[in-house]
Amino acid sequence: MNARLQRLRALLQEKELDALFVSQAENRRYLSGFVGTAGFLIVSSSKAILATDFRYTEQARMQAPDFEVIQVRGEPAEWLLQTAGDLGLKRVGFESPDLTFYTYHRLTEAIGRGANWQLVPTEKLVERLRSVKDPQELAALTSAAHLADRAFEHLQKTVRPGMQEREAAWEVERFLRESGSEFIPFELIVASGPNAALPHAHPSERRIAGGEPVIMDIGARVDGYCSDLSRTFCLGKQDETFRRVYDIVLGAQLTALATLKPGMTGEEADNLARTVIVQAGYGDNFGHGLGHGVGLAVHEEPRLGMNSKDVLSDNMVFTVEPGVYLPGWGGVRIEDMAVIEQGKVRPLTGSQKIYLD
Amino acid sequence: MNARLQRLRALLQEKELDALFVSQAENRRYLSGFVGTAGFLIVSSSKAILATDFRYTEQARMQAPDFEVIQVRGEPAEWLLQTAGDLGLKRVGFESPDLTFYTYHRLTEAIGRGANWQLVPTEKLVERLRSVKDPQELAALTSAAHLADRAFEHLQKTVRPGMQEREAAWEVERFLRESGSEFIPFELIVASGPNAALPHAHPSERRIAGGEPVIMDIGARVDGYCSDLSRTFCLGKQDETFRRVYDIVLGAQLTALATLKPGMTGEEADNLARTVIVQAGYGDNFGHGLGHGVGLAVHEEPRLGMNSKDVLSDNMVFTVEPGVYLPGWGGVRIEDMAVIEQGKVRPLTGSQKIYLD
Numbered sequence: 001m002n003a004r005l006q007r008l009r010a011l012l013q014e015k016e017l018d019a020l021f022v023s024q025a026e027n028r029r030y031l032s033g034f035v036g037t038a039g040f041l042i043v044s045s046s047k048a049i050l051a052t053d054f055r056y057t058e059q060a061r062m063q064a065p066d067f068e069v070i071q072v073r074g075e076p077a078e079w080l081l082q083t084a085g086d087l088g089l090k091r092v093g094f095e096s097p098d099l100t101f102y103t104y105h106r107l108t109e110a111i112g113r114g115a116n117w118q119l120v121p122t123e124k125l126v127e128r129l130r131s132v133k134d135p136q137e138l139a140a141l142t143s144a145a146h147l148a149d150r151a152f153e154h155l156q157k158t159v160r161p162g163m164q165e166r167e168a169a170w171e172v173e174r175f176l177r178e179s180g181s182e183f184i185p186f187e188l189i190v191a192s193g194p195n196a197a198l199p200h201a202h203p204s205e206r207r208i209a210g211g212e213p214v215i216m217d218i219g220a221r222v223d224g225y226c227s228d229l230s231r232t233f234c235l236g237k238q239d240e241t242f243r244r245v246y247d248i249v250l251g252a253q254l255t256a257l258a259t260l261k262p263g264m265t266g267e268e269a270d271n272l273a274r275t276v277i278v279q280a281g282y283g284d285n286f287g288h289g290l291g292h293g294v295g296l297a298v299h300e301e302p303r304l305g306m307n308s309k310d311v312l313s314d315n316m317v318f319t320v321e322p323g324v325y326l327p328g329w330g331g332v333r334i335e336d337m338a339v340i341e342q343g344k345v346r347p348l349t350g351s352q353k354i355y356l357d
Numbered sequence: 358m359n360a361r362l363q364r365l366r367a368l369l370q371e372k373e374l375d376a377l378f379v380s381q382a383e384n385r386r387y388l389s390g391f392v393g394t395a396g397f398l399i400v401s402s403s404k405a406i407l408a409t410d411f412r413y414t415e416q417a418r419m420q421a422p423d424f425e426v427i428q429v430r431g432e433p434a435e436w437l438l439q440t441a442g443d444l445g446l447k448r449v450g451f452e453s454p455d456l457t458f459y460t461y462h463r464l465t466e467a468i469g470r471g472a473n474w475q476l477v478p479t480e481k482l483v484e485r486l487r488s489v490k491d492p493q494e495l496a497a498l499t500s501a502a503h504l505a506d507r508a509f510e511h512l513q514k515t516v517r518p519g520m521q522e523r524e525a526a527w528e529v530e531r532f533l534r535e536s537g538s539e540f541i542p543f544e545l546i547v548a549s550g551p552n553a554a555l556p557h558a559h560p561s562e563r564r565i566a567g568g569e570p571v572i573m574d575i576g577a578r579v580d581g582y583c584s585d586l587s588r589t590f591c592l593g594k595q596d597e598t599f600r601r602v603y604d605i606v607l608g609a610q611l612t613a614l615a616t617l618k619p620g621m622t623g624e625e626a627d628n629l630a631r632t633v634i635v636q637a638g639y640g641d642n643f644g645h646g647l648g649h650g651v652g653l654a655v656h657e658e659p660r661l662g663m664n665s666k667d668v669l670s671d672n673m674v675f676t677v678e679p680g681v682y683l684p685g686w687g688g689v690r691i692e693d694m695a696v697i698e699q700g701k702v703r704p705l706t707g708s709q710k711i712y713l714d
Contacts, residue, residue: 036557054644055556058684074664096459101451101478104458121458170534177527187540199412200393287411307431327415 002066004031004129009045011125017093018117019044020125021080024098026296027126029224032064040076041067044087051079077106089117096121124301131293131301132315137225138339141294141317144181144227145337145348147220151176152231152351161210161235165190168216169203176220185226185298189217196232196330199288199323210236213245213330219298226298228319229349230335242332245282245324249332250353252276252322256290257338260320260345266290266308273322274306282324285331291319294337314340317348359423361388361486366402368482374450375474376401377482378437381455383653384483386581389421397433398424401444408436434463446474453478481658488650488658489672494582495696498651498674501538501584502694502705504577508533509588509708518567518592522547525573526560533577542583542655546574553589553687556645556680567593570602570687576655583655585676586706587692599689602639602681606689607710609633609679613647614695617677617702623647623665630679631663639681642688648676651694671697674705 008031012020022028022041029035031043032050036059039052050067052060060069072079084092094104107119133141154175159168169190176184191201193212201215208214217230232249234242252273260269270290277286289305294317302310304318312318321335337348365388369377379385379398386392388400389407393416396409407424409417417426429436441449451461464476490498511532516525526547533541548558550569558572565571574587589606591599609630617626627647634643646662651674659667661675669675678692694705 035559059555059558094458096462097457099458100454101456101458101461102453102480105453105478121462123459173534174531177530183544198416201416202392 003134005043005048005066007129008043008126011129012043012045012093015093015120015122015125016091017120017122018089018091019047019084019087020093020095020122021076021119022095022126023076023103024095024126026130026300027095027098029296030126030130032060032067034060034064034067035224036060036063040080042080042083042087042092044089047087049083051083075106076103077110080107081110084117091118091120093120093122093125095126096123127301130295131310132313133295133317133339134315137295138315138317140223140225141227141337141339142348143222144220144225145229147176147179147181147222148218148227148229148337149349149351150179151218151220152216152229155216156233159208159214159235162207164205164207165192165195165203166205168208172216172218176218181220181222182224183221185219185221185228188219189215189230191215191331193330194328196332197325197327199325199331199333208235210234211239213242213332215331215333217333217335224296226294226296227349228294228298228335228337229351230321230333231351231353232332232334241326241329245326245332248277248280248282249322249324249334253320253334253336253353256320256322257336257345257347260312260340262313262340262343264312266302266304266310266312267306269304269312270306270308273320277322277324285324285326286322287325288323291321291335293318312340314342316340320345360491362400362405362423364486365400365483368486369400369402369450372450372477372479372482373448374477374479375446375448376404376441376444377450377452377479378433378476379452379483380433380460381452381483383487383657384452384455386653387483387487389417389424391417391421391424392581393417393420397437399437399440399444399449401446404444406440408440432463433460434467437464438467441474448475448477450477450479450482452483453480484658487652488667489670490652490674490696491672494652495672495674497580497582498584498694498696499705501577501579501582502586504533504536504538504579505575505584505586505694506706506708507536508575508577509573509586512573513590516565516571516592519564521562521564522549522552522560523562525565529573529575533575538577538579539581540578542576542578542585545576546572546587548572548688550687551685553689554682554684556682556688556690565592567591568596570599570689572688572690574690574692581653583651583653584706585651585655585678585692585694586708587678587690588708588710589689589691598683598686602683602689605634605637605639606679606681606691608637610677610691610693610710613677613679614693614702614704617669617697619670619697619700621669623659623661623667623669624663626661626669627663627665630677634679634681642681642683643679644682645680648678648692650675669697671699673697677702
């Protein structure tokens with residue numbers, strides 16, 4: 001944990017901030033080790049404070065030994081002034097993409113009545129630290145990715161035409177949990193036939209039929225770290241559309257995995273796959289980005305997509321997941337999680353991508 | 358859905374707002390029926406618009422027939438101006454406890470450059486509508502409560518000394534899911550011995566022993582609606598502390614259930630149970646509030662706790678869950694979900710509360 005605090009402190013100095021007020025949940029866990037669902041951090045050049053309520057103070061003391069735990073009650077406006085005053089802080093950064101307008105407004109009202117300090121909006125300081133993984137994080141992500149692969153293998157053995165989407169999703173979820181996954185990071189997706197045209201469909205009571213596309217999107221969690229894997233398959237004989245669309249999406253995905261390099265922006269990475277799909281005539285049917293970072297959150301920095309200026313670097317972990325969706329027919333998405341290591345992309349998931357005849 | 362829109366429109370008129378910009382996830386679902394995880398509503402006196410991205414537009418059109426679905430890309434700052442301009446809106450409310458400072462700031466910057474309208478902070482307009490349930494919502498909540506009861510009964514049959522907390526939690530979760538619960542609303546709690554002193558403990562690998570307190574906190578979900586039930590039990594012979602603390606907490610809970618009335622504030626309701634616990638000498642060990650509303654979110658309005666001015670009324674559904682926590686020993690929490698009907702409190706959960714010898 002201490003190395004993380006040191007890196008944050010260097011960022012604070014660069015931004016001329018006396019401290020950062022951390023409200024974002026995964027940032028709190030990343031910096032402190034505290035896994036509870038309520039609390040705030042105040043990190044200055046010399047102090048690291050974790051403020052939480054009665055329900056969590058004992059747990060916080062056990063899990064966050066580098067932090068001084070203080071018990072607070074009520075909104076930040078009721079106690080942050082005192083804490084900032086005690087520490088002699090003048091410029092305190094806050095996480096503007098997380099803090100609500102309400103909390104910000106209450107805090108500035110309270111400050112207006114008293115203290116001699118100001119709140120300064122910051123964006124994604126800790127998120128940027130989190131986007132580059134350390135060896136311990138990579139080990140957890142690798143385990144989570146491996147679990148997702150095993151779950152997909154389990155599904156391939158058990159799924160049959162006539163099975164409901166939600167039965168298939170539960171079969172996978174039960175396998176994940178009984179194989180050691182923590183609480184899964186998102187509701188698993190099994191989308192069959194026309195439902196596969198909805199990139200984020202809920203598993204329904206629809207029965208999977210032969211010959212239609214089925215998208216399965218799987219996530220496991222190990223030591224708090226998530227995985228994210230999608231495959232598209234077809235029970236029985238694929239139609240021509242399936243073969244054509246599948247090959248385009250697979251071509252786009254393999255192209256991105258083979259040619260993506262550190263130093264590229266998220267937009268450039270996205271373009272590697274998008275060009276293939278656009279040239280094949282399906283540009284309008286690939287409406288989401290190429291991928292996203294994965295870590296303590298299943299969607300985090302970097303973002304690989306149009307307009308993303310995030311720069312890819314060694315030890316970043318992200319998904320590569322092009323998709324083509326055809327309303328009425330269905331869709332194909334192929335998603336792997338990958339890490340950049342010494343300049344090269346290495347997939348962390350390895351489930352089979354060739355559809356069976 | 359339409360009745361909900363009408364009630365919201367009456368509130369908008371009262372607040373002199375031309376429209377409400379809805380960003381909060383459960384509010385979006387409540388008003389529109391759309392269950393996707395991204396999107397915004399704009400509700401004016403004559404229009405109801407659902408703005409979402411490529412991934413969800415098809416699903417939104419199916420699930421939200423009362424809304425005009427528009428496909429947008431990027432942040433609200435990139436498209437809300439246009440939409441507000443097209444509708445001729447002047448005063449647009451936003452949900453200040455949900456919208457982030459970042460999004461608010463980007464929007465006001467964009468407005469500064471152009472349009473002739475303003476954003477007005479609002480608090481919990483839709484949340485207040487949601488706190489009073491209609492018959493369809495009560496039916497779903499009743500089913501979810503019943504499932505939680507059945508899951509607790511299942512646990513009583515299967516739990517044994519030597520079982521790990523996480524094994525017990527999984528036994529209950531699997532039962533819930535295989536009995537028809539949707540994705541459960543929170544990570545179930547099984548906290549044994551000293552872990553039971555942490556009100557929100559994660560289930561650990563600790564093995565449950567005889568003679569110690571075990572807190573189980575269970576939630577199911579039916580048609581999107583949550584339940585929340587806690588019981589504390591002891592395998593084998595209870596110690597004196599268990600019997601004393603249990604009886605105090607049960608006394609406090611039964612007192613609150615028997616004497617709570619519509620018209621009371623959340624603070625007055627909390628006091629009904631708190632007084633019992635304070636008088637028994639454990640006031641400092643009951644650090645959380647008495648309860649919270651339950652609906653599409655597992656924690657929602659009304660709040661029953663110190664400083665809560667929320668006024669309880671007919672057809673509100675909330676938990677009644679006093680607890681006493683003794684660091685090192687453990688804790689006792691007894692939680693039921695209840696509805697106020699024609700002036701009286703009726704529990705929706707009914708699991709046994711008398712511990713067995």
